[in-house]
Amino acid sequence: MKADRLLSIMLLLRGRASMSARELADHLEVSARTVMRDIEALSAAGVPVYAERGRNGGFSLLEGFRADVSALTDDEAQVLFAYTGLDTLSDLGLGSQVRQTLDKLASTAPDRTLERARDLRDVVHVDRRRWFVDPDDSRHLPTLRMAAVRNQRVRMSYRGASDARAKQRTVDPYGLIENGGRWYLLAHHRGSTKTYRVGRVTSLSVLDATFERPAGFDLDAEWERMRERFERPGEDNITLEFRCSRAEERQVRRACQPMLVSGTTIDTDESGPDSVLMRCTFRIRRAAIGTLLAFAGDVEVLAPSDLRTEMREVARAAAATYEA
Structure with a gap:
């Protein structure tokens, strides 16, 4: 319009x-x-x-000009007053400010508009938590937000996935990304742009030193590039099909979820009353073997055939070890 x-x-x-x-x-x-x-x-x-x-x-x-945009349509009011993603902004330390803003707008809105918004809120609920995963520690998010806005360098203790203990890093915080209930810091460190999971930051201090962002830097575009590179199929990725007993389906899904490539689909085989057919792409071949072998006869890999052969050899080796 x-x-x-x-x-x-x-x-x-x-x-x-x-x-x-x-x-x-x-x-x-x-x-x-x-x-x-x-x-x-x-x-x-x-x-x-x-x-x-x-x-x-x-x-x-002209500097100082302000437009009066107080007249909201019903749909626009629903977006504002029935907004269900407040927990995202609360993570950043802005939850109370958003609520105060909505209260001010609500005080001038017609009763009918507020009733429509309440109707929407009654039928929509947002839960950003991942299945079977504890929520990340987000206590450092407000500090990182302010440092990124003010272009202030930060020193943090960070424990990566493969680190035995936290290590000190001094970084330039370019921005924050929320992805599936987890927050990531996009920052410059030692000549390159990297991502850090905020939940793995154990301590943080803001330095007096400031930094300049690269000319033309775009946070959205940079994140998309890094995400594409991360999700690109690796040499060790493997897609397989396996049959699982319905009694163990929930446990199998739970065990596989952390090791699956993003976007994996799981299909249900309606023809078998006692089993389901799953199709999954694992990040690591040996992780697929170990996870599915743990379910013994409740899971049978159907394809690829070379993986069936490898699983049989691994099972025999494990049996020999424990028999000894």
């Missing part, structure tokens, strides 16, 4: 010193000609938007 686009243009110009027509068009996914018509419409409506010519020119809003 044009009204939404006009509001978006005002918000974009408020957040930046100046933007060209092409930059606005790319952000709004419209043509530059449409942006020019929208700028004319804003000017005609009394919005103090002006153009700066030159190589670094563009459109700007």
